[in-house]
Amino acid sequence: MSSLLEVRGLKASYGATEALHGIDLDVHEGKVTALLGANGAGKTTTLRAICHFQVRTSGSISLRGDRIETRTTEQIAMLGVGHVPDGRGTFLGLTAEENLRLGSHSRRNKNDIAEDLERMYGYFPRLKERWAQQAGTLSGGEQQMLAIARALMARPSLLLLDEPSFGLAPLVVNDIFAILRRIRDEQKVSVLLVEQNAQLALELADSAYLLETGRIVKHGSSEAMRNDDAVRRAYLGE
């Protein structure tokens, strides 16, 4: 199986504090890979490090075989890496639709943007209702949908999803994960999903990594992870 993203010996630090101590990780073409772990394990840092965003990194990161770790955040986005950041990155003063249009900035092919907008409204009917509304007035769940749709507007080959369930009511989380499942099945996009809710993440993902204090301590297929005793005790609450 070919690796779309290949991370080797990745270290990342904020100032003098090292948050990732050298991790290896692969995201395969067309698959959903989950990155599980507790608060502060380094999940968000991993996503930031892949985008060379707000952290200092060392180690190697390859996208389709090309090394990208020395590229800037902007360049990495232009190479087809979509990032749904923690905090959702909403452009609060712009309308929902303007937020979506901005998502298509990194596309080489600017045709079919209107068509893609419609597709996003198909996934997220709530956004269609609110298309002309200032994005800051959307609810947390709607802003999360907006962030996912915005990233998809770029037609990314790799989508980095940072805790799509964060801070949302369980019903809304279920909605969002149902849509993510649809997107997984219908779009040709590989996903690296960071999630504290291991139950949800393992349902969506093909394989998973478990991160503890900046190190990968386990990885395997979602099936294997679900049946792992340590994972069950610590992360699935059984």
Add this chain to the structure above:
Amino acid sequence: METFVQQFVSGLSTGGIYASLALALVMIYQATHQVNFAQGEMAMFSTFIAWALIQAGLSYWMAFLATVLIAFVLAALLEFAVIRPMHKAPELSVVVVFIGLLMIFHSAAGWIFGTSIKEFPSPFPKDAWYGGQLISPHQVGSIFVALCIVAALFTFFRFTTLGLTMQAAAQNPASSRLLGINVGRMLMLGWGLAGAIGAAAGMMVAPVVFLDPGMMTGVLIYAFAGALIGGIDNPVGAIVGGFLVGVLENLIGTYLVGTELKLSVALVLIVVVLIVRPAGLLGRRIVQRV
């Protein structure tokens, strides 16, 4: 009554100039949350460039166009070379840099072009074809130019992808970078636009106040008052505020305090707005649900 109408109309005309410069201030404020105190002096310097080009034999509108372009490039370079290296510096250092720029442009203009007061031509005819005494063709012209700038900017920000991208870079630089937007380039562009707008304002005001290194000092204060009244983060507010200040200045000058104290009116307005309604009349409070 005639005096009133006359003062009102001439207020609109200077108001148009304040509005343009206020717009330049707001553009940079929106992008960087900094007030460019050197904006007026940059406009003055650009106007001197226009004057030199006209002296060199260029027609007015050629010189106008060339100046706007030069001002754009100059301001963009300034962002790149001076402001960008300061982006992690504390607020106060940036303010000092702006004041430094103000003094540099002020002295450089005097040094290069001389400190004597120069006449600057108006592109508009001397005699009004409409025969009215109420308003001079230059006044009509400068209102028209201000409105054109506003319309052009509105179209640019509202309907073009580049305009939208610039707004995004100003509002949320971090998120913009994740979308592949080159935030630095957008800031440079914003500075360039502000410089170009300022240059146009300078060339409109110069025929009225005459050209010398100090010509924009007062205008900047009025423009600042206009920007604050309208709401420093709102382009529409800057326009409304600029016109309002122009009219108020004239009316209060005529009927209440006399022309000598006109500038104080602007200063009082600034203080009052900051105390009573810091967000300005149309200041946008971004609504946010958490």
